[in-house]
Amino acid sequence: MSGVKRKHVTLSLNEKLAVLQRLDKGESLQQIAKELNVGVTTIKDWRKNRKDIESYTITIDGENALKHRKTLKRAKLELLDNALWMWFCQERRKGTPISGPILKEKAIVLHKKLKAESEFAASEGWIDRWKNRHGVRFVSISGEKLSADNEAAREFCVKFQEIFKENEMLPCQVYNIDETGLNFKMLPTKTLAASNESVTGTKLMKDRITVAPCSNADGTHKLPLFVIGKSKKPRAFKNLNPSSLPVYYRNQKSAWMDCNLFKSWFFDEFVPSVEKNLKEKKLPARAILLLDNAPSHPPEQELVKGDIKALFLPPNVTSLIQPMDQGAIEWLKRRYRRKYISSILEKSEQGFNIFEAMKSLTIKDAIYTIAASWDELKPDTLRKSWRKLWPEVMTETDQTEDQQNNDSQEIVKDLQTLDPNVLASEVEDWITECDKDCDSYEELDDDQILAAVIETDNKETANEDSDCEEDELPTRISHTDAKNAFDIALQYIEQNPTSTPMDILWIKKWRDTAAKSRISCAKQKSITDFFTK
Structure with missing residues (x-):
């Protein structure tokens, strides 16, 4: 065996994701390891930690950041980091102008609302590290919020x-x-x-x-x-x-x-x-x-x-x-x-x-x-x-x-x-x-953003009866009633000149299903009555 050690290679998150996708397509693990000059065990570790890698890359914005990021190191003020990122994404998607000072001010506001004990000034260094973590190359967007942009559309x-x-x-x-x-x-x-x-x-x-x-x-x-x-x-x-x-x-x-x-x-x-x-x-x-x-x-x-x-x-x-x-x-x-x-x-x-x-x-x-x-x-x-x-x-x-x-x-x-x-x-x-003011999504305020990052796994549940309080409860249809209803529907469809053979077969199928279920329930009831006598 050769005594020469393999040169240590550290791949970016982008490259690790590419390897995982190649494995999904059935490529040989050994062949990929040889090609990239990394150990087979290393690739197995990536596969084992796949969820962590994919979860982390969700917070990275853009291919540029993925190409340069190599570790899963988290921010020290992770809640603040995630809250500021969620706010930034929401504002960016609306086309809202965001400058460095605005970003700094929002970070300070969110930190205060988190009621963290440590002091925080949103220094230029912290802002730069935040930008690097999320792949934000610039945050200065001058001008007012734009209306429909024809040039951008083209x-x-x-x-x-x-x-x-x-x-x-x-x-x-x-x-x-x-x-x-x-x-x-x-x-x-x-x-x-x-x-x-x-x-x-x-x-x-x-x-x-x-x-x-x-x-x-x-x-x-x-x-x-x-x-x-x-x-x-x-x-x-x-x-x-x-x-x-x-x-x-x-x-x-x-x-x-x-x-x-x-x-x-x-x-x-x-x-x-x-x-x-x-x-x-x-x-x-x-x-x-x-x-x-x-x-x-x-x-x-x-x-x-x-x-x-x-x-x-x-x-x-x-x-x-x-x-x-x-x-x-x-x-x-x-x-x-x-x-x-x-x-x-x-x-x-x-x-x-x-x-x-x-x-x-x-x-x-x-x-x-x-x-x-x-x-x-x-x-x-x-x-x-x-x-x-x-x-x-x-x-x-x-x-x-x-x-x-x-x-x-x-x-x-x-x-x-x-x-x-x-x-x-x-x-x-x-x-x-009539639907002009009927929004399909909610714009989150600061408190809602913080609640989301603090308790990301907390799924809100609504009152099961909240939107139909006055509605009459649907009645459960018996097999007998269903069979009788299908009999009437079958007569109607057979007499209708626009009906097709498939329409008739479909109704017959459900009528027969209801009839069989009725007989099955009747037999079960007879057996139960026999043993309870």
């Missing part, structure tokens, strides 16, 4: 084109998600007044959810909507199998998106769904999720699984080029309102007044209605929403009918049935403005 479009070409990606591998608030019970004020009921807008404003649609650029893969409500288990969900919901449902006390919820969705829903879709297409598991710079989104480095990664839009351009904001969300909400008004009209025909009809709508009804609306959104509508960012995605046949006008006309027609004095212009104002 620059990003060029960058975006380069990224997908370099990675040899197809439109089906590029996704976009965006959140929007939905006041799911709101009606035009004039229509409410016509009901002769005393209803305050404040009460109705509480009936809101956050909805986040996500699809790929060619419209061939729409993920189930990400829906956030206030309650973990609303009363309307009683006796409901959660897996039967047509959406990915989570809760937050204000029905807002936050970083923890988004990260859970990314790894639990988005990544597996995308991997499955690309596998079916016989494509590599490589994808990009394009998203805006909202404070509710974790940093890019935290949203990585193999070759499936997130890409942030720069500040101040989302209204100009974010795909979901270019017509898809507007279409989705308009279709929801059309279905919602139809349900109100149906209730009124059953003898309910408008307020009673609104009150009877539960979050479960809203979820199924918005999911049905999403299901009806066509691929060509989704492709058209990418026209500003990626015009090549559109095809020659993408000349969709003006479904929005059709929806508006139907909404006006139904509302005028409820109140003949409603004007079309008032309805259009309601459609476009």
Whole structure:
């Protein structure tokens, strides 16, 4: 054996992450060790400490910092360090101008609120070390907060084109998600007044959810909507199998998106769904999720699984080029309102007044209605929403009918049935403005930021019954009642000229399931009665 010692090599965090990704792809550990001139045991240690490495790199901003950082050494004032970083990210994503003095002042304020015993002056040295830890090359952003930045949008479009070409990606591998608030019970004020009921807008404003649609650029893969409500288990969900919901449902006390919820969705829903879709297409598991710079989104480095990664839009351009904001969300909400008004009209025909009809709508009804609306959104509508960012995605046949006008006309027609004095212009104002002040995420203040870094594992839970206090509890349907209902439904479908053989088979399947369950329960009851005699 050679007596020459191997030269000590220390790799950066960026290089260690690259090694871990190569191991994920099945490369030989021994071959990588030989290539990098490090010990096999060293690489095994990296693999063993993978969670620590990945967790630490979440707090590092940019490739430049990862290239130079080699250890996992934490800051002495770690809570302050993390709180200042969270505040900085939130302000940066809003496009707020930040200078060195502003950063120093905020660090001092946060330190005082932490009530730390040690003195702290936020010296230039501390600020420099903080910048180095997080890869912040500069913090001086002169000028006022910018409005929509057309030049930045054009620059990003060029960058975006380069990224997908370099990675040899197809439109089906590029996704976009965006959140929007939905006041799911709101009606035009004039229509409410016509009901002769005393209803305050404040009460109705509480009936809101956050909805986040996500699809790929060619419209061939729409993920189930990400829906956030206030309650973990609303009363309307009683006796409901959660897996039967047509959406990915989570809760937050204000029905807002936050970083923890988004990260859970990314790894639990988005990544597996995308991997499955690309596998079916016989494509590599490589994808990009394009998203805006909202404070509710974790940093890019935290949203990585193999070759499936997130890409942030720069500040101040989302209204100009974010795909979901270019017509898809507007279409989705308009279709929801059309279905919602139809349900109100149906209730009124059953003898309910408008307020009673609104009150009877539960979050479960809203979820199924918005999911049905999403299901009806066509691929060509989704492709058209990418026209500003990626015009090549559109095809020659993408000349969709003006479904929005059709929806508006139907909404006006139904509302005028409820109140003949409603004007079309008032309805259009309601459609476009009713969710205007309905935020989909919360901007954190200093106290909330500190609470988040002090107790990062503390997940807030909402009162399970908080958003449906007055709703009538759903009745559990017996097997006998279900079987009888399916018998009636089967007769109706068989007599309906628009039904298909698959419709009939589907109802027969569930009728037979209910019948078998009824017989099984009857047998079990007979056995129980026999032994209790």
